[in-house]
Amino acid sequence: MTGPPTPPPSTAAEIADQSRMPPPPADAGIAPPTQTASQSQPTAPAPVIPAANKTPYENVFPQIASLAMNRDYQKLIEVAEHEDLVTGIESNDTRLYIIAPLVLSYLIIDELAAAQHALLRLPEPLSSYPIYNDLFRLLAAASNRKHGQVYARARALYEHCQSLQGQSAEFVAVVLPMINAFTDAFRNKTFATLSKAYTSISLSLVQKYIGLPVDQILSVATNNGWSYNADTQILTTPVRGSSRYSGIELAPSVLDTFASVAGSIRIA
Numbered sequence: 001m002t003g004p005p006t007p008p009p010s011t012a013a014e015i016a017d018q019s020r021m022p023p024p025p026a027d028a029g030i031a032p033p034t035q036t037a038s039q040s041q042p043t044a045p046a047p048v049i050p051a052a053n054k055t056p057y058e059n060v061f062p063q064i065a066s067l068a069m070n071r072d073y074q075k076l077i078e079v080a081e082h083e084d085l086v087t088g089i090e091s092n093d094t095r096l097y098i099i100a101p102l103v104l105s106y107l108i109i110d111e112l113a114a115a116q117h118a119l120l121r122l123p124e125p126l127s128s129y130p131i132y133n134d135l136f137r138l139l140a141a142a143s144n145r146k147h148g149q150v151y152a153r154a155r156a157l158y159e160h161c162q163s164l165q166g167q168s169a170e171f172v173a174v175v176l177p178m179i180n181a182f183t184d185a186f187r188n189k190t191f192a193t194l195s196k197a198y199t200s201i202s203l204s205l206v207q208k209y210i211g212l213p214v215d216q217i218l219s220v221a222t223n224n225g226w227s228y229n230a231d232t233q234i235l236t237t238p239v240r241g242s243s244r245y246s247g248i249e250l251a252p253s254v255l256d257t258f259a260s261v262a263g264s265i266r267i268a
Helices: 056-069 073-087 093-108 112-120 130-143 147-162 169-197 203-210 214-223 258-264
Strands: 200-202 227-229 234-236
Touching: 056 073, 056 093, 056 169, 073 093, 093 112, 093 130, 093 169, 112 130, 130 147, 147 169, 147 203, 169 203, 200 203, 203 214, 203 234, 214 227
Parallel strands: none
Antiparallel strands: 200 234, 227 234
């Protein structure tokens, strides 16, 4: 079926599906628990859905998948939290089928403390999986607002999950769009925050915050009412109260004052 023509990109999220910043040095914020020499890495990096004798986690997974596809992250959180509470099979690897989407949902809506709690309550067998460490590293970067690391670690998580396609196709089909949704949400929130924190800002600084090539930054900026001086390489944000000022996709938790916004912006 042929759909309507695709409109040109106008937000940071719409043009960011392939671009990522290179990975910066590791931060000193939240870090996953260290492993001793006696602890072995599991050979299987992700659970595999068996044909029969499904666990309760697998039985609820189709509902989780449907909610993720519809981007109903609040309902997904409700379902996943309830299932994780009542099932009680703590160390079964299929528990990751609800915990990974749960953590990504919390990241998308910027509930970082809840995402951390969901990861920390997993027992040692599950916390040894590579996907657990990838999620924890992404959470650490987001918690510290290390923008470059957020994009790099989201990309690393995406690529790792892609490698599981042959083992867990259903799981991969759910988490890959959620990783992109998180990156889009983080980038849009950052773009909106910059528009509140600055009246003018250098192009190079915007690039560090947004993590996109210059031409893509200029495209999304001008589409949202920003002006650009090529001689000075300075971007000027829309005048507050103008019709274009509200054109940027705003996240609900974006702070309203310059002082609080400026305190929340950090570069990796």
